[in-house]
Amino acid sequence: MKKGNYKGKIQSIILKAKNVYEIKIVSSVENILAGQFISILCPNHTFRRPFSVADFENNIITILMKLQGDGTKYLSSLKAGDDIEFLAPLGNSFEILNKKSLLVGAGIGIAPMLFLKKELNKNNIENYLITGFKEQDEVISGSDEVKIGGSVLDRLDDIIKENNIEVIYSCGPYPVLKGVSEIAKKYNIASYVAMERVMACSIGVCRGCTIELIRNGNIERASVCKDGSIFRGDEVVWE
Amino acid sequence: MGIEKLKTVLKSPNRSFELKTPVLGASGTYGYNNEFEDFINIEYLGGVVTKGITLEKRLGNKGDRIFETTSGMINRIGLENVGIDCFIKEKLPVLKEKNIDFILNMAGSSFEDYEKLATIVNDNDIKAIEVNVSCPNVNSGCLEFGKNPKTLEELVKKIRNNYDGFLIVKLSPNVSDIRSLALAVQNAGADCISAINTLHGLGIKLNYNGKTFTKKSVQGGLSGRCVKPVSLYYVNQIKNTVDIPIIAIGGIATMNDVFEFISVGADAVQIGTENFTNPSVISDIAVNIEKFMDKNNFKDFEDLKCKIRLEEE
DSSP, rough: OEEEEEEEEEEEEEEEEEEEEEEEESOOOOOOTOOOOOEOTTTTTTSSSEEEEEEEETEEEEEEEOOOOOHHHHTTTTTTOOEEEEEEEEEEOOOOOOOOOEEEGGGHHHHEEEEEHHHHHHTTOEEEEEEEEGGGGOOSSSSSSSEEEGGGGGGHHHHHHHTTOOOEEEEESSSHHHHHHHHHTTTOEEEEOOOOOSSEEEEEEEOEEEEEEEEEEEEEEEEEEOOOOOEEETTTTOO | OOOGGGEEEEEOOOOEEEEESSSOOTTTTTTSSTTTTTSSOGGGGOOOEEOOOOOOBOOOOSSSOOOTTTTTTEEEOOBBBBHHHHHIIIIIHHHHHHOOOOOEEOOOHHHHHHHOOOOOOHTTTEEEEEEEOTTTSSSSGGGGGOHHHHHHHHHHHHHHHHHOOOEEEOOOSSSSSSHHHHHHHHHHHHHHEEOOOOEEEEEEEEEESSEEEEEEEEEEEESSGGHHHHHHHHOOOOOOOOOOOOEESSOOOOOHHHHHHHHOOEEEEEEEEHHOOTTTHHHHHHHHHHHHHHHHOOSSSHHHHHHHHOOOO
């Protein structure tokens, strides 16, 4: 699927949980894979705002957006029928393996996990999605298990053992991704994490969103927007 | 007819360099070759100024590298690049295959670095180079060469001695008198000046969690629409000082911006930060200039340039 700058229309925008909006976008984008993202133009802002895709069905892109600052505030003010401009499809996608999969989403990190879960289900791959939220009114539905308060990481040991998990996928704040990667290492299973950084170009050119990876003993800089946003947990150099 | 109209020739006393259009992609914002191909009409790409290339590969700076500001951004990438050998082996063939005109941007931390780079690009028949003497984001060298007229003249002379092609020097706004630096560059035999590089900037973001403040700060080079008046000022100063052509850089986002820079002496422009906001901006502007010329019967870009500069205050 060729990347491009697309014009789309908002089909619906609804408040899904506290400070989280679900936005559905109609456009001519033909395909998006689980783990990929789009980058939306916000008037009077230099940077576009990147959003993981939470679903793609019948040419409709669904994203979940948490209110963060001016850019997201602008987007939350849009109404059904309004035009938006965005780059898509961006970044790599989750590698779908025929293995018992554990999906871990923390907060708004649930977005790509919902898309991935759908893809795994389509492929009849056994999976279990656990998500964590700080408070009840932040909960977004669609998981097999929800943890409110505390750390979602606290449940992973039990789930891995009970379900003979063979691979973990995760999206959420940095400490969660780091924790997931460490737990996967402990059980000697693969982990794939969706990293997040402030982005400028969204297409791998400006090198503004790089992270450090270790591959074959060498340190490399990879851009989250193009080389990622999905990385193997054991290749990320965690701070 | 068509794009022929946008052809731009940069002429110095000894050399000339032809551009498909007067609108180029600025160093560090446009990659090495065809990275923007999915987003633009490549026929209307005046050329790519490559990412700053050093002798050896560089990993660049650790930590947060970019910060969004009002109408702009701050970056501290730190000259991450593949190095000259890799550029010649892997990036150059794509530029040739795709027929993309380009200017190689080079950076070093010693006279020897620049001399070696000049020799390598000369041997590889690279038609134009832009010398970065003004990157504010690396610890060693670079900006220091762009601050002192004597040092800069010596540096450019050394490069000139090793390079026969079209030599552009990119100047920094973070100096006390840009005119003396522009003169030094001209005296040393450079063919063209590009200006400006980024301004020193510091971005601060504070968050209060109810108990304590957390602070994030990014110090680096400020760019984007907010720097346009600064760049207009410096381009005007350079034009009043030297005779060699000028490529303007700094906050350009529309056709009108291009016209404003032409009015103060620019012969061509580079688009930087705006590529991140609108990845098709370079071809959009070139197409708009072409339409404007067609509609108003300008015979070529030179004609348009002359008319803009004749405009009375």
